[in-house]
Amino acid sequence: MLQANTTLPVSYDDLQVALSALIAVSGSYAALDLAGRVTAAKGWPRFAWFTGGAVAMGIGIWSMHFTAMLAFRLPIPVAYHWPTVVRVLLIGVLSSAFALQVASRDKMGWARAVTSGLILGAGIAALHYVGMTAMRLGAVMEFNHATVALSVVFAIVFSLAALLFAFDLREVTRGTPFRKLVSSLAMGAAISVMHYTGMASARFVASNKPVDFTRSVSISDLGALGIGAVTLMLLGLTVFLSFLSRQQDARAQDLERAVLQRTSQLTALNEDLSASEERFRRLVDALPDAIIVHSNDRIVFVNPFGIRLLGAQNAQQIIGKNISEIIHPDYRATIKSRILRNYETGAGSPAMESTIISLDGSTVDIEATAIPITWEGSPAIEVVIRDARERKKVEQTAQEWQRRMELAERAGLSIGLWDWDLNTNKVVWSEEAYRQFGLTKETFSGRVEDAVAWIHPGDRATVEEAIRRVLAGGREYSSQYRVVRPDGTICWIDAYGVVAREGPPRMLGIGIDITNLKKTEQSLKESKIEMAHMVRIAIAGELTASIAHEINQPLTAVVTDVSASLRWLGQHPPNLEEARTALTMAIREANRASDVIGRIRALLRKTPPPMRQLDIGEVVDDVLALAREELVTHGVTVTCEFAADVPRVLGDRIQLQQLFLNLIMNAIDAMGSVIDRSRRLLIKSSRHPEGVLVQVHDSGEGVSPEQADQIFEPFFTTKAQGIGMGLAISHSIVEAHGGRLWVSSGSPHGAIFQFTLQKSEGRYD
Amino acid sequence: MTEMLPLVCIVDDDTSVRDALRRLIRSVGLRAEVFGSAQEFLQWSRPDVPTCLILDVRMPGISGLDLQRQLSDADIQLPIIFVTAHGDIPMSVRAMKMGAVEFLTKPFRDQELLDAIQFAVERDRVRHLRQAEVTSLRERFESLTPREREVVEMVASGMLNKQIAARIGITLNTVKVHRSRAMEKMQAQSLADLIKIVEKLQTPARKVS
Numbered sequence: 001m002l003q004a005n006t007t008l009p010v011s012y013d014d015l016q017v018a019l020s021a022l023i024a025v026s027g028s029y030a031a032l033d034l035a036g037r038v039t040a041a042k043g044w045p046r047f048a049w050f051t052g053g054a055v056a057m058g059i060g061i062w063s064m065h066f067t068a069m070l071a072f073r074l075p076i077p078v079a080y081h082w083p084t085v086v087r088v089l090l091i092g093v094l095s096s097a098f099a100l101q102v103a104s105r106d107k108m109g110w111a112r113a114v115t116s117g118l119i120l121g122a123g124i125a126a127l128h129y130v131g132m133t134a135m136r137l138g139a140v141m142e143f144n145h146a147t148v149a150l151s152v153v154f155a156i157v158f159s160l161a162a163l164l165f166a167f168d169l170r171e172v173t174r175g176t177p178f179r180k181l182v183s184s185l186a187m188g189a190a191i192s193v194m195h196y197t198g199m200a201s202a203r204f205v206a207s208n209k210p211v212d213f214t215r216s217v218s219i220s221d222l223g224a225l226g227i228g229a230v231t232l233m234l235l236g237l238t239v240f241l242s243f244l245s246r247q248q249d250a251r252a253q254d255l256e257r258a259v260l261q262r263t264s265q266l267t268a269l270n271e272d273l274s275a276s277e278e279r280f281r282r283l284v285d286a287l288p289d290a291i292i293v294h295s296n297d298r299i300v301f302v303n304p305f306g307i308r309l310l311g312a313q314n315a316q317q318i319i320g321k322n323i324s325e326i327i328h329p330d331y332r333a334t335i336k337s338r339i340l341r342n343y344e345t346g347a348g349s350p351a352m353e354s355t356i357i358s359l360d361g362s363t364v365d366i367e368a369t370a371i372p373i374t375w376e377g378s379p380a381i382e383v384v385i386r387d388a389r390e391r392k393k394v395e396q397t398a399q400e401w402q403r404r405m406e407l408a409e410r411a412g413l414s415i416g417l418w419d420w421d422l423n424t425n426k427v428v429w430s431e432e433a434y435r436q437f438g439l440t441k442e443t444f445s446g447r448v449e450d451a452v453a454w455i456h457p458g459d460r461a462t463v464e465e466a467i468r469r470v471l472a473g474g475r476e477y478s479s480q481y482r483v484v485r486p487d488g489t490i491c492w493i494d495a496y497g498v499v500a501r502e503g504p505p506r507m508l509g510i511g512i513d514i515t516n517l518k519k520t521e522q523s524l525k526e527s528k529i530e531m532a533h534m535v536r537i538a539i540a541g542e543l544t545a546s547i548a549h550e551i552n553q554p555l556t557a558v559v560t561d562v563s564a565s566l567r568w569l570g571q572h573p574p575n576l577e578e579a580r581t582a583l584t585m586a587i588r589e590a591n592r593a594s595d596v597i598g599r600i601r602a603l604l605r606k607t608p609p610p611m612r613q614l615d616i617g618e619v620v621d622d623v624l625a626l627a628r629e630e631l632v633t634h635g636v637t638v639t640c641e642f643a644a645d646v647p648r649v650l651g652d653r654i655q656l657q658q659l660f661l662n663l664i665m666n667a668i669d670a671m672g673s674v675i676d677r678s679r680r681l682l683i684k685s686s687r688h689p690e691g692v693l694v695q696v697h698d699s700g701e702g703v704s705p706e707q708a709d710q711i712f713e714p715f716f717t718t719k720a721q722g723i724g725m726g727l728a729i730s731h732s733i734v735e736a737h738g739g740r741l742w743v744s745s746g747s748p749h750g751a752i753f754q755f756t757l758q759k760s761e762g763r764y765d
Numbered sequence: 766m767t768e769m770l771p772l773v774c775i776v777d778d779d780t781s782v783r784d785a786l787r788r789l790i791r792s793v794g795l796r797a798e799v800f801g802s803a804q805e806f807l808q809w810s811r812p813d814v815p816t817c818l819i820l821d822v823r824m825p826g827i828s829g830l831d832l833q834r835q836l837s838d839a840d841i842q843l844p845i846i847f848v849t850a851h852g853d854i855p856m857s858v859r860a861m862k863m864g865a866v867e868f869l870t871k872p873f874r875d876q877e878l879l880d881a882i883q884f885a886v887e888r889d890r891v892r893h894l895r896q897a898e899v900t901s902l903r904e905r906f907e908s909l910t911p912r913e914r915e916v917v918e919m920v921a922s923g924m925l926n927k928q929i930a931a932r933i934g935i936t937l938n939t940v941k942v943h944r945s946r947a948m949e950k951m952q953a954q955s956l957a958d959l960i961k962i963v964e965k966l967q968t969p970a971r972k973v974s
């Protein structure tokens with residue numbers, strides 16, 4: 001008997017401690033394994049797995065506790081109050097049920113995880129400390145509160161860790177055995193660490209008080225081993241059952257997957273089949289040839305072109321007919337024998353011309369090819385029929401054309417015909433073609449090269465290029481060229497040819513003598529130039545007064561200055577300084593006069609100089625100097641706005657001067673009747689995508705939409721004395737410079753004539 | 766006496782022409798003032814000396830002919846010499862009718878212009894002198910009492926002393942006193958002198974030529 005109030009020494013049986021830990025881990029593993037099943041299952045099985053899991057876990061915790069209690073050795077006998085022991089088991093099962101409930105959810109947030117960890121940890125702790133009250137022994141238990149608290153914290157923390165793992169492990173297919181093991185280790189640790197920490201917090205003090213041993217049992221070592229063994233077996237069985245169930249599920253899943261795969265393969269195959277069938281059907285529908293399939297002399301298939309060729313509305317009118325019905329009596333025997341041969345030899349028949357009878361009884365000339373095929377299991381013949389009418393029509397048209405051309409030639413139109421065999425390179429000419437080239441059958445070899453040799457050197461490259469295109473597979477030939485005849489005369493020819501590729505490739509063509517046309521064109525162009533010159537003269541005439549003024553001004557200054565200097569020199573003594581100043585000014589003014597004359601000469605010169613890089617501002621300044629007198633007389637104020645970034649343009653200075661002069665003179669005229677506002681002329685230049693945009697904006701009467709349409713037409717004028725050429729010429733000048741000239745209404749009044757000019761790229765002059 | 770040196774005003778929008786003209790005029794020892802436009806000239810305050818005006822016909826804004834009319838309307842009597850690079854007969858006729866001294870077409874001989882200037886300046890000098898005389902006579906006339914003026918006017922119109930006395934109802938002696946006092950104030954030596962003075966005063970706006 002130990003002395004009362006002495007702390008009892010404690011010790012542990014290491015083997016049983018290990019056993020208790022093993023039970024804790026196994027119980028956790030079984031529980032987690034079942035949690036996975038719970039998630040996967042539904043209805044009754046779910047409930048069963050759930051209950052099983054909760055019981056397994058509860059028994060695991062409970063069993064661990066009592067195995068651990070047996071590992072705990074006190075120098076006094078210990079008994080256990082069994083109703084409490086049973087209650088403890090209940091606590092274990094309930095808290096496990098709760099934990100499983102959480103772990104088997106689809107989703108678990110942090111809040112839920114922490115709550116569950118708290119409850120499960122608390123459950124484990126509760127099981128432990130309630131389990132302690134089941135002890136019946138001759139000692140008093142004293143607890144160190146800090147350590148107790150620590151044990152509870154451990155229980156909660158490890159439970160939480162285990163639950164977080166369990167959360168990831170729910171998906172049976174995704175969980176790995178390793179992770180499941182880690183989770184169960186954490187859970188086992190939660191139980192074990194809590195237990196042993198809890199035990200460490202307790203101190204057993206010997207007591208003499210009588211111990212109430214009612215309804216209590218002692219647990220022998222063997223009993224403990226029994227508990228352990230049974231528990232482990234139970235748990236093992238649980239895991240095994242779970243494993244079996246899983247295997248079964250997996251097999252069912254495999255089977256289902258295989259069925260699905262097979263189904264989709266079949267569907268795809270089916271789609272492929274119907275797609276290729278569809279493609280084939282469309283091809284047959286779209287063929288410009290008729291296709292007829294007949295089996296046993298009955299027509300079984302006809303494509304849309306075939307329906308049309310036979311004059312039917314739909315396939316039903318044709319399908320089922322005897323093939324002989326559509327063959328012209330003349331050909332029936334021949335075709336019959338061809339069909340027989342097809343069946344016997346299994347070989348097709350080459351193209352053959354024949355005639356068929358359409359539903360309305362009319363005959364159609366055709367060309368047909370046949371091949372034996374199998375149609376729905378029976379031997380059949382597929383016939384491809386081409387309408388021969390089209391080809392015949394083309395041939396007829398060609399003949400008609402030839403006749404027409406001969407007529408035209410006879411009527412005096414100079415159309416030469418030629419036929420060039422591309423294989424033999426032999427050209428056959430009509431009489432007119434010989435005349436156009438100034439050659440005869442004796443002097444022309446018939447080779448294309450020998451014809452080309454007579455073409456003007458300036459046009460030869462173009463013609464050779466056109467021929468090259470035809471030889472490279474082109475369908476048409478067209479070119480315009482001059483022929484220099486042996487006698488030196490020139491003949492302009494407009495040639496056009498079409499390549500015929502049926503049969504041996506050849507080109508049929510015509511050559512029209514357009515010499516007279518060209519001559520007319522040329523004289524028109526010349527008279528236009530003449531006209532432009534005349535207009536320039538006319539404008540110059542109008543401006544004579546201005547020009548006289550422009551020359552007289554500097555001349556006056558010269559005369560006056562020279563007179564003044566003579567006077568300065570004639571004084572006694574001569575005033576040399578004043579005389580020199582006056583003479584210097586006289587020279588400057590004389591140069592100015594010379595510049596004016598130069599400008600006028602340039603304006604009147606007939607041949608325009610080549611395009612040069614020009615500054616629009618300079619051109620405008622030149623013209624304003626010329627038009628100054630007119631502007632002043634009519635009280636017109638001129639403002640120039642030249643943007644700084646305006647590039648130089650490519651142009652003919654004189655023509656551009658004339659352009660500006662025309663526009664400025666027009667503006668002056670347009671403002672002639674303006675009395676209620678100032679007469680302003682604004683000349684602006686700015687950068688433009690096409691180069692430079694120039695605007696000439698007056699404050700005159702403006703241009704009505706009807707006028708705007710015809711204002712650039714030659715001989716259109718609104719002026720009493722106008723000849724209507726100024727704007728027409730301006731238009732052609734701008735066009736010759738690759739620009740555009742147009743007119744729009746100004747705001748609030750007046751007209752804006754604007755035009756674009758191309759900027760000069762690179763250095764030109 | 767610089768102030769009395771005749772002045773030549775040149776109005777021409779062509780800088781080189783008007784500068785050349787200025788140089789020519791200076792070479793003959795005359796004063797020249799140049800103006801780029803009629804407005805410029807009108808804004809300038811003219812000194813009270815014999816002056817002539819050389820005017821370009823065509824100018825932006827107010828033309829030479831317009832300026833001539835404006836001056837005439839304002840009763841400014843300046844002799845004008847027109848110069849133009851582009852003259853026609855109707856234009857010159859119009860200018861001469863309006864009292865221009867000369868109408869020269871550019872380019873002109875220097876002597877032609879200088880002669881015209883000489884003539885114009887001389888004419889303005891006379892006008893100037895006449896105007897100065899009239900001004901002084903008017904000042905004298907202004908110094909007369911109303912009664913004296915009445916008497917002088919009647920004397921100038923050829924009335925006898927007696928008639929005057931009867932007309933205004935004063936004694937013959939009183940008329941004589943008024944008359945002699947007026948003669949004294951008007952600096953008239955004789956009756957003929959007085960009559961001439963009154964005539965000059967009665968036609969002050971009449972043109973010189």
